[in-house]
Amino acid sequence: MKLIIKILSIFIIIILYSCAKQSTPMGGEKDITPPKLVSIKPINESTNTKPQNIELEFDEYVKIETPNKLIIITPKINKDEMVVTALKNKVIIKLNQELEDSTTYVFNFQKSIQDITESNPAENLKLVFSTGEYIDSLKLSGNVSYIFPPKEKFIKDVLVGLYQKNDTTDVLTATPYYIAAADSSGNFEITNIKAGEYRAYAWFDSNNNLKAEEKSEPYAFFGDTLNIDKDISGIDFSLSKADISELKINRSSSVGENYDVVLSKFPTNIEIIEENFNEKLFYRLKEKNLRFYHTDLRNDSIQTRVILKDSVGFTLDTLVYLKFEESDRVKEKLEHSINSGIGFLNQINAEITFNKPVKNINLDSLFVKYDTASIIKIQKDWIYLKDSTNYTKLNIDIPITDSLTNSTFTIFAADSTFQDVEGLYNENKIEANYKKLDPKTLVTSLDVTIDTDFQHLIVQLLDKSGTKIVKEVFLENTNKYSFVDFEAGTYNLRVIFDENKNRRWDPSNMVQNRQAEKVFYYKNPNDPKSMDIIVKAGWTNEITVITKTNNTIESVDMNNTKDIDTNNEEDN
Structure with missing residues (x-):
């Protein structure tokens, strides 16, 4: 008997729970009709009211989705105090706070209130009321x-x-x-x-x-x-992003035989003032860590002036006491990355980035291979630093004569070719391939005219994704430029107004009330959502672009293209 009573009790509880639970009806046609507002308290656009609660009634059962995110309330109130609940066909908002006097409040519900069947949101749902005598408009x-x-x-x-x-x-x-x-x-x-x-x-x-x-x-x-x-x-x-937090040194300490200065943010400019800088004192920057190396000094410190500038223009000018100690700590291995796979026409432009400053190069084991037996010895004057203070990035410009018809050239560096400031060498060989381009497969010219009187322009030809700079030029006293001899394909075009002439884009600085430098993109006049420029081999494309205040560049004459016979000297 007790077992039967227990079973009946469980059965009754299940039935009651099923009846009470608000759920989506099964079967029937798909509901595509949003819930309609039947009544609202207080009445929309009412005055002289200070409600404690707001109540909305609909013509069907509704639910509330992330009200703290989707319900926009102006002027601001403390949403953390607000409680929003949905019960059957009603939504009740308990404000739990005092509203300001003589103020017009707007509750924009966006898509927060939805029916329970298909989550159709109530449309254009907004409540306006005033705690004073009139509605601000x-x-x-x-x-x-x-x-x-x-x-x-x-x-x-x-x-x-x-x-x-x-x-x-x-x-x-x-x-x-x-x-x-x-x-x-x-x-x-x-x-x-x-x-x-x-x-x-x-x-x-x-x-x-x-x-x-x-x-x-x-x-x-x-x-x-x-x-x-x-x-x-x-x-x-x-x-755009603009980090206007303070540029400062978070901490500094000796690490092995080196000295680390950890910064609060990444610096865009570094100036080191010390009599032995670039002779015995060197640095490398990795993210926000500025590491100093000294080839001689041990168990002693030197006073060094460090001047840093960040992306928004803040400057840190300070004295740092760099201490270099003897240490048994294992030194970091010399590692590298190289821009392998780059195409070229007459000159290989190689760039090698090391994890530490490089002091010496063995030219006898550095050369270019272009078939099984032929090499080009790399000359000392082909190697240079783009930044004379940064010994972690080497550039090598290697001229290739037209008489060499090979399609692939390989830069080769044997192990122990590069020596860093700690006396370590690259342990493995370095190889990087570069493809010689056929002039017949290249775009003859992309002629760009920028319709602006502004004189300092950065013009960037980007890949289709708009993330990689294929070619870049800095223009002064002209608004015209022709990009020549590059591979056919789809590109984007970007123009930056370089107001401070530092040859890079600068973000805004709210502290200094300075806006970000203006950036303009080409947009296809036939499809404003597309920024694609399609260029073909052997063609010249003449494009006039107009800078506008809405940060777009529109082509005036995108279709003014002409087919060039690359074998005809007259046409060239």
């Missing part, structure tokens, strides 16, 4: 884009925010007073703004904390204070 709108376009073609998780002028916080330190999400095209609109003066920011919010992470998330700022006393449109933001 001012608007700010514009567009957000990336300076360096990501692989994802559509804008996602990008926010735009307003901070009150006298607020001591900003996009890196706190959430904004007003906030809105950009759509997939980058367009945004902040509504129901109270008249006043504001600072404006945009950022990619990957971690959903409603502020930007300066070391990992691209962001942008509007340089001037916005006096919003009427609707403002056409505000554009260009997102």
Whole structure:
């Protein structure tokens, strides 16, 4: 009898649980209709109200998805205090906090409220109410884009925010007073703004904390204070990463016979001032670790001036006491990487990167092989440092005459060819292949005209992915250049306005109220979503590009191409 009662009890519990559980009905046609709002409390656009709770009723059962992320509330409130629940066909929001006086609040629910059958989100769902006598109605709108376009073609998780002028916080330190999400095209609109003066920011919010992470998330700022006393449109933001944290030495210590200086961030410029620098004192940079080597000094220290500059222009100028000690610690082996596989026309441009500074080269065991028995001895004056202070990167320019018709040339270095500053040699041989290009298979010319009066330009021909620089040129006093003799294929084109003439792109610096240097990309006029330039062997492509404020370059005459007979001297 007890067993029967126990079985019946379990059966009743299962039935009750099944009846109480909110679940998706089985069978029938697929539900494609989003839930419709039946009622809302407080009433939309009501005034003189300070609700403790907000209640939305729908025509079907609904659920709530990540409300703290998807529900955008302006002005800001403490979302951590807010509790959002969905029960049957209702969503109830308990604010659990006091709202400001005489303030218009906007709750934009985006896609947070969905039906339970097919997760169809309620459309265009927004609640506006005022704790004062009237609804603020001012608007700010514009567009957000990336300076360096990501692989994802559509804008996602990008926010735009307003901070009150006298607020001591900003996009890196706190959430904004007003906030809105950009759509997939980058367009945004902040509504129901109270008249006043504001600072404006945009950022990619990957971690959903409603502020930007300066070391990992691209962001942008509007340089001037916005006096919003009427609707403002056409505000554009260009997102990029800009680490404005302090450039400093985190720690320094002896490591074996060397001395390490660990920095807070990667330096873009290094200047070392010491009388024996580049003779007995050398350095290598690996990520944020600056390691110093001394060929003679042991159990003693030297005072060295170190001047560093980071990507945003901050400078660290300090004295460091470098101490070099005797040590039995095993020395790091000399290792390398080399740009094998690069094509060339008349000259091999080899680049070898070592993990430590190299002091000596045995030229007798360094040469180029181009068949089973023939070699080209590498001459001393072919070897150079692009950066005269950095002995970890060697460049070798090797001329190849037209009389050599081989297709592949191999740079060969036997073991013990390169000796580092610690006296160690490369233990293994080094081999790298380079392909000699056939002029008949090359693009004759890509003639670029940039429609701008700006005089200092960096023009970069990129591979199809837009990540690798194939060719680069720095232009002064001209806006025209022709890229010649390169392989046929699909390319991108990028132009940088090099305002400080340092031959690289510089990010923004919010502390100094300095915007990032402008970057412009070619866009195919027949397909604005495409930046591809297709060039064919033996062809000349004449392209005029126009720089625009929305960071694009559009071709005026992309199809003005002509077939060149490379065997006809007159046409060449």
